[in-house]
Amino acid sequence: METLNQRIAQAIHHQPQPTVTVLSSLLAVEDALGYIPVEAVEQVAALTHATVNDVWAVASFYPNFRFQPPCPHQVEICWGPSCHLKGASGVIAAVLDALGMAGEGDTPDGGLTLRYNTCLGACAQAPVTAFDHHLAGRMTPEQARARVQELLGQPGGENRHAR
Ligand code: FES
Numbered sequence: 001m002e003t004l005n006q007r008i009a010q011a012i013h014h015q016p017q018p019t020v021t022v023l024s025s026l027l028a029v030e031d032a033l034g035y036i037p038v039e040a041v042e043q044v045a046a047l048t049h050a051t052v053n054d055v056w057a058v059a060s061f062y063p064n065f066r067f068q069p070p071c072p073h074q075v076e077i078c079w080g081p082s083c084h085l086k087g088a089s090g091v092i093a094a095v096l097d098a099l100g101m102a103g104e105g106d107t108p109d110g111g112l113t114l115r116y117n118t119c120l121g122a123c124a125q126a127p128v129t130a131f132d133h134h135l136a137g138r139m140t141p142e143q144a145r146a147r148v149q150e151l152l153g154q155p156g157g158e159n160r161h162a163r
Contacts, residue, residue, distance in 0.1 A: 007032060008040045012047055022048050022058045026065060034070040073112040073151045076130040077144075082123035087141075091127050092116070094141035098148045112151060 002010070011032035012025045025044040029036055036059055045055045059065050077095060079088045095114065099107055104114045120128045125137025131147050 004033075004037060005039055005043070008037070008043050012040075012043060020048065022050050022055055023062075026055070026059050026062075030065055034074070035066045035068055037067075071106050071110050071113040073132055074115070074130075075112060075132075075148060075151070076115045076117045076120065078117045078120040078126070078128045078130075080117070080119040080123070082119075083127040086126040086138075088127040090141040091129060091139050091144045094145040095129075095148050098145045098152075107152075112148070 008029055011028040012020075015024055015028050017024060022044055025047060026036060026040070029040040029044070033040070041052055041055045041059065044050070045052045048055075059067075075095060077083075077088060077092050079092060096102065099112065099114060101107065101114065104116050106113050117130075120130055120135060122128045122135050122137055125135070127139050128135055128137050129139045129144055129147075130136070131151060136143070136147065
């Protein structure tokens with residue numbers, strides 16, 4: 001099994017774009033692991049010839065980076081323009097109600113992370129929600145509530161960001 005450092009190295013050394021920057025490297029780690037561990041900051045600094053402080057400055061500037069591993073279940077609700085027009089606000093309200101939360105974040109029991117997204121890349125299927133990284137389109141508030149309750153009833157499902 002790959003170590004955390006190996007997974008970070010894999011993410012930052014195999015970026016598809018020709019220009020590798022501190023930000024592109026942090027995004028690659030966030031995409032691969034679901035968060036930015038301390039080890040990643042050190043590796044990104046070494047790769048980009050920046051200081052650890054510089055990398056932290058970039059990482060902490062962007063509110064979408066998280067520095068703790070995500071919960072076992074993850075729900076991402078798109079509220080971009082297409083999804084907004086097709087009723088994303090109703091989906092958000094239903095999911096927040098099902099979770100007993102007021103906004104995005106982790107549930108108090110650490111079982112589920114809720115995030116908002118500005119485009120999940122499937123606008124034609126709006127409104128779109130991702131449940132444990134599986135996209136579901138033409139989502140209704142009722143369906144979203146049921147899917148979240150289903151996830152909450154599971155001890156921990158498929159998770160590409162396994163710790
Ligand atoms: S705006 Fe929601 S998937 Fe693009």
